[in-house]
Amino acid sequence: MARLPQPGGDAGNWGDILNGYLNQSHNADGTLKDNSVGSTQLQDNSVTAITLAPNSVTSTALAADSVSKSQLQSVLRTEIDDKLTRxxxxxxxxxxxxxxxxxxxxxxxxxxxxxxxxxxxxxxxxxxxxxxxxxxxxxxxxxxxxxxxxxxxxxxxxxxxxxxxxxxxxxxxxxxxxxxxxxxxxxxxxxxxxxxxxxxxxxxxxxxxxxxxxxxxxxxxxxxxxxxxxxxxxxxxxxxxxxxxxxxxxxxxxxxxxxxxxxxxxxxxxxxxxxxxxxxxxxxxxxxxxxxxxxxxxxxxxxxxxxxxxxxxxxxxxxxxxxxxxxxxxxxxxxxxxxxxxxxxxxxxxxxxxxxxxxxxxxxxxxxxxxxxxxxxxxxxxxxxxxNYYHCARSAAAEPGMRLASTTSYVSTPVSSAMNVMTLSVRLKLKLDATNISQNLVRRFVTVGDQRAWQLSLTAGGAIRFQWFPTGTSTALTQDSAPHGFVADTEYYLRVDFDPATRSTSFYTSTDDGMTWTQLGVTTTGVATVLFHGTAPLEIGSVTNAARGTVKKMVMQTIAGAIVASQDFTSPVLWANGDGAGATSTDSQGNVWTLAGSAGVSIDGWQNQALGExxxxxxxxxxxxxxxxxxxxxxxxxxxxxxxxxxxxxxxxxxxxxxxxxxxxxxxxxxxxxxxxxxxxxxxxxxxxxxxxxxxxxxxxxxxxxxxxx
Structure with a gap:
């Protein structure tokens, strides 16, 4: 085992002992042997960056896990913290x-x-x-x-x-x-x-x-x-x-x-x-x-x-x-x-x-x-x-109202007791595709079970016709107006008043939305008759031979002014734009109306449609x-x-x-x-x-x- 010579001893061979000791870590020329200096021989902080040769310490020279996050520069630690976690x-x-x-x-x-x-x-x-x-x-x-x-x-x-x-x-x-x-x-x-x-x-x-x-x-x-x-x-x-x-x-x-x-x-x-x-x-x-x-x-x-x-x-x-x-x-x-x-x-x-x-x-x-x-x-x-939720939609309809596009287009509401009136006044605002053909406008008329009550129509000869059926059978009594002079694609407001007690029948038109009325011809009278009530629903348009055109409004009332049914097909409160067959609306009198056939509603303006709670x-x-x-x-x-x-x-x-x-x-x-x-x-x-x-x-x-x- 190599050692240093002992002072006062080792006479004659102290040189060999010293050389053996030095040879443990030195070469013959006095330089240090490879791997002779390890980490245990270095003082803490004795090696600084300035004493290291450039690129002398590489990643392969570092022991695994030997550099912790705390030993990195502050800016590097921040960058790591900002990266995504696992x-x-x-x-x-x-x-x-x-x-x-x-x-x-x-x-x-x-x-x-x-x-x-x-x-x-x-x-x-x-x-x-x-x-x-x-x-x-x-x-x-x-x-x-x-x-x-x-x-x-x-x-x-x-x-x-x-x-x-x-x-x-x-x-x-x-x-x-x-x-x-x-x-x-x-x-x-x-x-x-x-x-x-x-x-x-x-x-x-x-x-x-x-x-x-x-x-x-x-x-x-x-x-x-x-x-x-x-x-x-x-x-x-x-x-x-x-x-x-x-x-x-x-x-x-x-x-x-x-x-x-x-x-x-x-x-x-x-x-x-x-x-x-x-x-x-x-x-x-x-x-x-x-x-x-x-x-x-x-x-x-x-x-x-x-x-x-x-x-x-x-x-x-x-x-x-x-x-x-x-x-x-x-x-x-x-x-x-x-x-x-x-x-x-x-x-x-x-x-x-x-x-x-x-x-x-x-x-x-x-x-x-x-x-x-x-x-x-x-x-x-x-x-x-x-x-409550609402969907509020605005449409710009070219022609607001209920469009009756075929002879079987209509809207109807079941009969109510209020409709069993003693006098009758019907008002209808509409624009027709043609005026020289026979077409049904408003009626209560069902053939099955003889439930015909009355109907308002236009004749091919250019008159407004009112018919009533005193017994509900096919036997009709008819009164025509003087020629109306209606022109296709023109808006009209028409009205008929009928009092069965005097058989009084009068026809009117209005150009100011019903504020004033102009009578067509004269009032006709005759022998007293009756209005049949029955069970037929109230229809605008018809299941057969319906008018073709756009209906704006309808009011059914007594001559004295008691309204029993009404509709405004331009109202966004009552109807929504695009409503078609099956859509319903309740009028101010509580009647529930249902669209049928190819009848459809177009609205101009905002409509508030409820979507529930x-x-x-x-x-x-x-x-x-x-x-x-x-x-x-x-x-x-x-x-x-x-x-x-x-x-x-x-x-x-x-x-x-x-x-x-x-x-x-x-x-x-x-x-x-x-x-x-x-x-x-x-x-x-x-x-x-x-x-x-x-x-x-x-x-x-x-x-x-x-x-x-x-």
Whole structure:
């Protein structure tokens, strides 16, 4: 064993002993042998970076797990902390399990909104079929998400942060061929509208740096409207609150620069200014207006404060900048700022809630379909007042009224005791396709069982004819008017009065909606007779030889003026546009009328169609009722909506559609958790709708929710 020589000893061989000792770690030339210095021979902190040769320490020289996170630079530790966790990565990139029949995706810790942000979701087929949408998390993350339909994988990517608030859901716009945009606000905290711009691939990894636009007041909500004719053109709407002034909604046009991941914003316009105390809400959709692309929008106030609970409607032409509203003459313009800002009262009224009720606005129907808005209304003074859903649609019928298109078209109501009158007056407003043919107008007439009572018709010879059947049999008594002189496709109001006691028969016409009447010929009289009552229903049109044309109104009354039955086929209260065979309406006298044959109703104006109760609110924060919500598909599919209800013990997502005047509801999902806030998907794609599955909702700043698609 090698050792050092001992002083005073080892005489004669101490040199050999010393050489043997030195040879353990030295070469013959005095240099250290390889591997002679190990980690145990080094003092702590004795080797510094400056003493190491460049690239002398490689990854292969480091022992496994020898470098911990705490030994890294602070900036590297932060970067690692910002990366996805394993759990998040699994949710982002792994194939998702189907959570129920027909359900295509679920994103954990994500919530949607009431479509104040637009577009809430969109579909694009290139480079792979994907549904893209924004969400926010219970920790304030601003999320971009998508479902890749070709792989079944879901991506959940953080693109920004804010305080916890479900109003911060970003709008995601990614049309094929156009730059990808994401935008959100911090809900009344600052003036910033945040946005990020990516390239045309639709890949969120191409998002550029976070940028902001100063909205001129505390910003909330945001909508991005891309002009399909120029995808680098984007219009933004946003609500602002200058704190010392009323709430406003602004509109500004921008030009996207994909090369710099930025937007050059133009002149900001104040679109609408609200009265002090009214928090204005706007819902929008993209539509085609007179051949140009445009924006449809509906306006109302916060349901729990202020006085604005009526819903108003208007549209903006993206080419001309003109603002228009049905029934209103407007010259306002968002491009040059003419007459801006608007006030809600400048616009067409789409919905007026019942007295004492408030309104929550959910959606506006877009595309080429007739304008429509989806709302909920309730009485905030009553805790037991139900919350009711409405679909309010506006049509512009070329010829409002009930169209009788064939000889077997009619509308009827069962006989009532009130119809067994002693004197009879029938008034009918209509426009006929032809006037020189025999055709039945109004009658109570059934041949089976001899239940003929009376009928009003036109003759081929140009007269108005009234017939009555004293015994109900085929034996008729007839009285014709003087020639009426009616012209086809011209509107007339006609009337017959009949008093059987004197057999008095008089015919009249009116040109001022029945305010004044002009008699045709003279009143005829004769031997007293009777009106047979029987069981025949009251018909307008006929099961046989019905008049062809459009009927506007009908009134059946006594000569003294007691009305026993009536109909107004131009009324949006009584009928809905497109009502056909099987559709019903109840008149002011309680008679239930049913359309039959090829009879159909066209309405000009807004019609409020009830969609039933919303059910229990999932939050009553500050007295407001947060209920499930309604959405229209995009593109619109006529009278079709997605409806969430919170029923006793369960919550449902339903698909509501209308056929032959009757709403039909098909359940798409059901859960013990709250199913809420269905979202329209721009360009639709394979999914019907997106919606939130809420497991806890203390407030809009304290919630637990997942996002689901079906």
């Amino acid at each position: 759990a998040v990565a699994d949710n982002t990139y792994a194939s998702i399990d189907v959570v129920g029949s027909g359900i295509s995706l679920q994103v954990d810790d994500a919530i949607g909104e009431y479509s104040w942000n637009f577009p809430a979701a969109s579909y694009r087929a290139d480079p792979s079929p994907r549904t893209l949408f924004g969400a926010t998390s219970s920790t304030g993350e601003i999320l971009y998400c998508h479902l890749d339909h070709s792989t079944g994988k879901v991506r959940r990517q953080v693109i920004g942060t804010s305080i916890v608030d479900d109003h911060h859901v970003p709008a995601i716009s990614a049309p094929v061929g156009g730059a990808m945009l994401a935008s959100w606000t911090d809900h009344n905290i600052n003036n910033n509208v945040w946005f990020r711009v990516g390239d045309a691939s639709g890949d969120p990894d191409t998002f550029g740096p976070l940028r902001s636009y100063n909205a001129g007041g505390l910003a909330s909500y945001q909508a991005l409207i891309r002009n399909p004719a120029n995808l680098n053109e984007v219009w933004m709407l946003c609500r602002t609150w200058p704190t010392s002034s009323p709430y406003n909604w602004i509109i500004v046009k921008g030009t996207i620069n994909p090369a710099t991941n930025d937007i050059a914003w133009g002149t900001r316009r104040k679109l609408i200014e609200f009265a002090t105390g009214d928090q204005g809400y706007i819902m929008i959709s993209l539509a085609t207006l007179s051949g140009n692309y445009g924006i449809r929008f509906a306006v109302t106030g916060n349901p729990i404060n202020g006085t604005l609970h009526t819903v108003y409607y208007a549209s903006i032409d993206l080419v001309t900048g003109a603002v228009s509203s049905p029934g209103k003459t407007l010259t306002h313009n968002v491009i040059d700022g003419t007459l801006l800002p608007l006030t809600p009262g400048d616009l067409d009224v789409a919905f007026t809630p019942p007295v004492g009720h408030t309104t929550r606005l959910f959606a506006v129907r877009g595309d080429n379909a007739d304008p429509a808005v989806a709302i909920a209304t309730w009485n905030p003074a009553s805790s037991v007042s139900p919350t 919303a059910g229990q609110a999932f939050s009553m924060q500050s007295g407001s009722r947060y209920v499930g919500g309604i959405a229209y598909p995009t593109p619109a599919k006529g009278d079709l909506l997605y409806v969430c209800r919170q029923l006793v013990g369960t919550s449902t997502l339903e698909k509501a559609s209308k056929a032959s005047g009757v709403w039909v509801y098909r359940k798409l999902d059901e859960s013990e958790s709250v199913l809420a806030r269905p979202m329209s998907i721009l360009d639709q794609g394979p999914l019907e709708t997106l919606y939130s599955v809420i497991t806890d909702y203390t407030s809009f700043q304290d919630f637990e929710s997942n996002y689901r698609g079906i």
